[in-house]
Amino acid sequence: MERLRLLGLVGLCSVLTGAQRVDPVRVDPERVDPVRVDPTTTLRPDRPASYLLLAPSEVCVGVPFRLSILVLTSDPLVQVSFELQGGSTSVYVVQAEGSYIKLQVRGSVGNRLLFTNSTSLRIAAPDISTFVQTDKPDYRPGETVRIRVVSIGPDQRPHHGPVDVFIKDPRGNLIRQWLSLNSTLGVVSQELQLSDFPPLGCWMIQTTVQDVESSHKFNVAHYVLPTFKVGISVPGVVYHRDILSGSVTAKYTYGKPVRGVMVVTYICESSGDSTTSVDMIDGSAKFELDLSVYFSEGKSSHGGLEDERGVVRVVVNVTETLTGLMYSSEAMVYLERSRYKISFECSPYVLKPSMNFTATMKISTYNGQPLTPEDQTKWVTVSVMQRESYIWEGANFLERRLANGSGDQDFYNGQDYEQEMHFLVPADGVIPLSIQIIQNIRTLELDASIEDTYEMLSLQSNYHSPSQSYLQIQKPSTPVQVGLPLWMSVRSNFETPDFFYTVKSRNGIVASGQGSGSLVLTPEASWAPMACVVVYCVRPDNEVVNDVLLLPVPLELRNRVSVTWSTGQAVPLEQVSLRLSVAESQSLVGLLVVDTATLRPGAHHDITTETVLEELLYGGMSEWHRPDHQTIGSPGSLFRSCGLVALTDATLNAAPIFDRERPMKVLEGVEGSHEEDEDEDEGPEPRVRQHFPETWLWMDVHTG
Numbered sequence: 001m002e003r004l005r006l007l008g009l010v011g012l013c014s015v016l017t018g019a020q021r022v023d024p025v026r027v028d029p030e031r032v033d034p035v036r037v038d039p040t041t042t043l044r045p046d047r048p049a050s051y052l053l054l055a056p057s058e059v060c061v062g063v064p065f066r067l068s069i070l071v072l073t074s075d076p077l078v079q080v081s082f083e084l085q086g087g088s089t090s091v092y093v094v095q096a097e098g099s100y101i102k103l104q105v106r107g108s109v110g111n112r113l114l115f116t117n118s119t120s121l122r123i124a125a126p127d128i129s130t131f132v133q134t135d136k137p138d139y140r141p142g143e144t145v146r147i148r149v150v151s152i153g154p155d156q157r158p159h160h161g162p163v164d165v166f167i168k169d170p171r172g173n174l175i176r177q178w179l180s181l182n183s184t185l186g187v188v189s190q191e192l193q194l195s196d197f198p199p200l201g202c203w204m205i206q207t208t209v210q211d212v213e214s215s216h217k218f219n220v221a222h223y224v225l226p227t228f229k230v231g232i233s234v235p236g237v238v239y240h241r242d243i244l245s246g247s248v249t250a251k252y253t254y255g256k257p258v259r260g261v262m263v264v265t266y267i268c269e270s271s272g273d274s275t276t277s278v279d280m281i282d283g284s285a286k287f288e289l290d291l292s293v294y295f296s297e298g299k300s301s302h303g304g305l306e307d308e309r310g311v312v313r314v315v316v317n318v319t320e321t322l323t324g325l326m327y328s329s330e331a332m333v334y335l336e337r338s339r340y341k342i343s344f345e346c347s348p349y350v351l352k353p354s355m356n357f358t359a360t361m362k363i364s365t366y367n368g369q370p371l372t373p374e375d376q377t378k379w380v381t382v383s384v385m386q387r388e389s390y391i392w393e394g395a396n397f398l399e400r401r402l403a404n405g406s407g408d409q410d411f412y413n414g415q416d417y418e419q420e421m422h423f424l425v426p427a428d429g430v431i432p433l434s435i436q437i438i439q440n441i442r443t444l445e446l447d448a449s450i451e452d453t454y455e456m457l458s459l460q461s462n463y464h465s466p467s468q469s470y471l472q473i474q475k476p477s478t479p480v481q482v483g484l485p486l487w488m489s490v491r492s493n494f495e496t497p498d499f500f501y502t503v504k505s506r507n508g509i510v511a512s513g514q515g516s517g518s519l520v521l522t523p524e525a526s527w528a529p530m531a532c533v534v535v536y537c538v539r540p541d542n543e544v545v546n547d548v549l550l551l552p553v554p555l556e557l558r559n560r561v562s563v564t565w566s567t568g569q570a571v572p573l574e575q576v577s578l579r580l581s582v583a584e585s586q587s588l589v590g591l592l593v594v595d596t597a598t599l600r601p602g603a604h605h606d607i608t609t610e611t612v613l614e615e616l617l618y619g620g621m622s623e624w625h626r627p628d629h630q631t632i633g634s635p636g637s638l639f640r641s642c643g644l645v646a647l648t649d650a651t652l653n654a655a656p657i658f659d660r661e662r663p664m665k666v667l668e669g670v671e672g673s674h675e676e677d678e679d680e681d682e683g684p685e686p687r688v689r690q691h692f693p694e695t696w697l698w699m700d701v702h703t704g
Helices: 291-296 397-404 609-618 635-641
Strands: 004-010 051-056 058-060 065-071 089-094 100-109 112-124 129-134 144-152 163-168 174-181 187-193 201-209 212-220 228-233 237-239 243-252 259-268 274-282 284-290 309-320 326-336 340-345 356-365 379-387 416-424 430-436 443-450 453-460 471-473 486-492 499-505 508-515 518-521 530-538 544-552 561-565 578-582 588-594 644-648 695-702
Touching: 051 100, 051 112, 051 508, 051 530, 065 508, 100 644, 112 644, 129 201, 129 212, 129 609, 144 163, 144 201, 144 695, 163 187, 174 187, 187 588, 228 309, 228 326, 243 259, 243 309, 243 326, 259 284, 284 291, 340 443, 340 453, 356 379, 356 443, 379 430, 471 530, 471 544, 486 530, 486 544, 499 518, 508 518, 518 530, 530 635, 544 635, 578 588, 635 644
Parallel strands: 058 112, 237 326
Antiparallel strands: 004 100, 051 065, 051 644, 065 089, 100 112, 129 144, 144 187, 163 174, 163 201, 201 212, 228 243, 243 284, 259 274, 259 309, 274 284, 309 326, 340 356, 356 430, 379 416, 379 443, 443 453, 471 486, 486 518, 499 508, 499 530, 530 544, 561 578, 588 695
């Protein structure tokens, strides 16, 4: 029996190996766009499809990347530099270095070549995160700047490589540089001695680790430390008809309360109008403002909220009774027009006719507080609209749009199917939705409302299948946790004995396999922060059918460190000790003990858990792929939406392409913490101690 040989070639090297030099392949980086490559070969109706190979469209320099290979033949033995049984999948690891790489697959029986296919993969900068820490944000002339550079890889392990550090003054002049510094467990520590007359202003620390650059700023100025600090605590968001309540603290840097006069000013950001209250403070005080009265009395020129959200800025000035020194703090409070929030969760990205639309609708309070018994007596109304095809789904759309007018009703060329549903708000606020999608439906619209809250969900059937065959993967009902099995249902509207799956994360392809009816996956830490799960199969007529699911995977730091003082409060000349503990042995702990008076609000000189997690979440690969209904129109575009390139002799049906006005998607920013934001320029600068150290400890500690 002859063997079908399936060879995957990278560059011009041997089977599935990397090549640093890609000149013989003649890949033009200016002309190759791996996301837009359509690698589908000409379909041979007289021969069934034999393979489907998935590769990440972007790989990192020097990092192993994986290929997911689906062998569709059932009888002959298949070889991909090693043997695979027919109908199986495999994940193959190769090493890639260079700038662009050519991936080629060839299939043959004996000496007869059956097919050949190729595409180009872009090689990106390594996924290395670099963090720069200084002992404090501000320095005086003549002081020592202590610098710590920490480099880690995508697996949260130290990156062992040379580090270049450059110091530039406010004019951009290079003051000092350290080249090819050797790191210890990914950590490099250096010191910069400032002169007695350095340029004042913002200085820059620039680092380079394996072509990955990062920067860090610090200030050089003639400054003095404040004698006391003002802190303000307010809720991040308030309903625009409720009472805004908050509290203020005023304490000396050594912890004693401050007595004085507190002035609270409320400023409406949209109109600029303000109102002020005055009270005494002895270390702490409370304040409140009735927003319904504030708006009704015309304190805002609009008399209320015009937008969905308004903003009130709360400014607090505290004047010390004894010295007359004044310090300030302020915070932003967002005003919500609606008392409730409606969100649609677990909904599919693409509408698929003849299949059930399942999702959950969640009702919550504007501030995330639990629903009260009174809330649970209210009703939610959901209006469902299913629409058939639009006029724009065809040729000459723009010409006909100009001829027919600009209203949506002028573009509509089908029939509406309406229904209305009513739900009582449950205790957890979660309402399951299940809607049977009618054949030939192209748009589904859900309008939900409760009191003054409205929310809409619109899905389009952009996914093109000549046979009207669809796969649908259901989102899990339980939260994703690393190390715990996760069950998901996979449905289809056609007979399919099994399906195949590939999991793609920021680190590339992390899992691949086969399932039937349901899919059970065990998420790993390497899947964070987001895993793209693609399920797919090939019909007997060689049509590829697939679906995608985006799984948010929680990201946590693997090594834990804790710090404990021998006492919580000490007196002068008392000896105190500090105890460190880490979860992993042979660790390096960077220790910083600094006077709290140097911790200026808004400064970013330290390495915190939040900064590390943010970098690991959003840093790394140059492109972040996220499926949505605007980018998924065919099996091929679905693969590409997850950052995958498909090579196959099956057919990846391309959806008809029309010129459409596509709305830009806006990623809403996450609300920051509403801590004090001290205004250093207000009030006279107090004269305080000059000879006490500000940095008490700065050292690297190696654990056993």
